[in-house]
Amino acid sequence: xxxxxxxxxxxxxxxDGELEPHEMEDVAxxxxxxxxxxxxxxxxxxxxxxxxxxxxxLEVEGFTAAVLKRIDQIPRPLRIRLxxxxxxxxxxxxxxxxxxxxxxLAALLTGWFVTPYAQRLLHHSPNIxxxxxxxxxxxxxxxxxxxxxxxxxxxDESESSMITLSDDPTTTVIWLPNQx
Amino acid sequence: MSKESRxxxxxxxxxxxxxxxxxxxxxxxxxxxxxxVVGAALAVVxxxxxxxxxxxxxxxxxxxxxxxxxxxxxFSTWLYRIAANLxxxxxxxxGRRSFVRGEExxxxxxxxxxxxxxxxxxxxRGELNRHLRAALDELTPEHxxxxxxxxxxxxxxxxxxxxxxxxxxxxxxxLHYARNRLRTILKGAELS
Numbered sequence: 001x002x003x004x005x006x007x008x009x010x011x012x013x014x015x016d017g018e019l020e021p022h023e024m025e026d027v028a029x030x031x032x033x034x035x036x037x038x039x040x041x042x043x044x045x046x047x048x049x050x051x052x053x054x055x056x057x058l059e060v061e062g063f064t065a066a067v068l069k070r071i072d073q074i075p076r077p078l079r080i081r082l083x084x085x086x087x088x089x090x091x092x093x094x095x096x097x098x099x100x101x102x103x104x105l106a107a108l109l110t111g112w113f114v115t116p117y118a119q120r121l122l123h124h125s126p127n128i129x130x131x132x133x134x135x136x137x138x139x140x141x142x143x144x145x146x147x148x149x150x151x152x153x154x155x156d157e158s159e160s161s162m163i164t165l166s167d168d169p170t171t172t173v174i175w176l177p178n179q180x
Numbered sequence: 181m182s183k184e185s186r187x188x189x190x191x192x193x194x195x196x197x198x199x200x201x202x203x204x205x206x207x208x209x210x211x212x213x214x215x216x217v218v219g220a221a222l223a224v225v226x227x228x229x230x231x232x233x234x235x236x237x238x239x240x241x242x243x244x245x246x247x248x249x250x251x252x253x254x255f256s257t258w259l260y261r262i263a264a265n266l267x268x269x270x271x272x273x274x275g276r277r278s279f280v281r282g283e284e285x286x287x288x289x290x291x292x293x294x295x296x297x298x299x300x301x302x303x304x305r306g307e308l309n310r311h312l313r314a315a316l317d318e319l320t321p322e323h324x325x326x327x328x329x330x331x332x333x334x335x336x337x338x339x340x341x342x343x344x345x346x347x348x349x350x351x352x353x354x355l356h357y358a359r360n361r362l363r364t365i366l367k368g369a370e371l372s
Contacts, residue, residue, distance in 0.1 A: 012359055013352060016330065018337050043363050051316075051331040054309035058218050058228055064210045067239045068203055074244065076201065083201060 004030075004037060011041050015048075191255060199246050206246070209255070210239050216333065217259050220343065223328030224267040224321070234270060238263040253342070260335075260343035271321065308366070315365035319358055326351055327358035 007030045013019050014027040031037050191212075197205035217238055222231035241262050242249075249258055316324055325344065329335045337355075341348045 009356060012356055013337075016337070018352075040363075044359055047359060047362055047366070048331045050308050050312050051328065054312050055219075055328070055332045056222070056228055058222060058232060060214050060218055063214050063218070063232070063236070064207055067210050067214075067236055067243075068207050070236065070240050071203055071206065071243050074240070 004034060007031070007034070007037050008040060011037060012044055015041060015044050192251070195246070195249065195251070195255060198243070199249070206243055213256060213259055214239075216256060217263055219333045220260055220329060220335070221263050221267065223333055224264065224325045225270060226316070226321070226324060226328075230270065234263060234266055237266055241266065257339060257342050260339065261345070264343045264345060267325075311366055311369040312362070315362045315369075318365060319361060323354050323358040323361070326354040327362070330355055 007027055010019060010023060010027050011031075014024060014031075017024075019027065031041055191209070194205045194209050198209060214235065218231055218235040221234040221238065222228065225231050225234055238259060242259055245262075249255070253261075316328075319327070322344075326340060329340045329343065330337075335343070337348050337351045340351045344351070
């Protein structure tokens with residue numbers, strides 16, 4: 001069994017549970033039979049409790065806010081600022097994209113199903129090329145209709161030099177019917 | 181963010197977010213560790229105002245150097261180390277007290293009176309506190325820090341060793357000295 005002098009050095013660590021298992025056992029056995037070491041151990045324990053009791057408990061209310069305020073004043077590196085900007089942008093984008101998509105869809109559906117022009121387009125008009133062809137067809141002479149038309153305007157030009165068509169919008173087209 | 185969801189957040193995730201510059205995540209870490217850091221700072225500087233200032237500076241430094249934290253040690257140990265470094269700087273800067281070097285003070289163990297009376301539990305609570313504060317003031321900052329970190333903050337010997345950057349053996353001897361010194365002072369006060 002270790003002597004008192006040796007054990008006294010180990011009493012604190014024994015109480016703190018910081019000794020090796022075999023040392024813990026040795027000290028425990030010694031303390032049971034030694035009044036002085038037992039008293040010292042009790043004093044250490046009382047001292048610990050008294051220290052905890054008399055230690056001031058600091059109020060930390062507002063501590064985090066004060067730290068964050070100081071952190072906020074630190075100039076942030078460009079890398080961090082850029083990342084924040086992109087993160088913010090992504091967050092806003094995440095909120096706006098579905099909204100814009102929904103709005104666009106609503107506008108499309110409204111345009112398609114509700115407006116009269118769209119309905120007319122949908123139900124009555126063939127397509128723009130056909131419309132153009134129709135206009136050109138009207139320009140043809142009535143005779144061409146009677147002679148069984150269906151021919152291309154270019155071929156009409158070859159047959160009748162009196163009809164002139166031009167793609168130039170500034171040109172006025174004059175139709176002169178064949179004179180008897 | 182609610183208190184429950186804040187506490188449920190994983191520390192590693194919080195640190196990662198804070199490393200990316202998220203102040204809110206860092207705020208949660210501050211809330212988690214503020215009491216421990218303030219307590220440890222108080223153990224070292226032994227003055228409430230200075231302790232709060234030191235703890236605040238600890239967190240600011242931690243935020244600035246967070247990218248260098250690699251999870252080799254626990255976050256609390258890392259914070260304690262920053263606090264300890266700041267405390268050393270603080271003591272140098274303040275130069276308020278001249279104190280015996282730790283090693284010299286440890287030699288005083290030999291000069292401690294050995295016969296101890298009964299336990300000083302019979303002291304009245306208020307009187308004991310008053311004597312204890314006076315006794316703590318008589319200790320060197322190193323000894324006071326070690327005993328307060330152990331007894332009040334509940335740090336292990338390894339944590340104290342990490343924080344004060346001294347060997348574990350030194351922690352043990354300082355603690356032994358501080359306990360005996362306080363015990364002696366209190367016995368003297370009790371007898372007088």
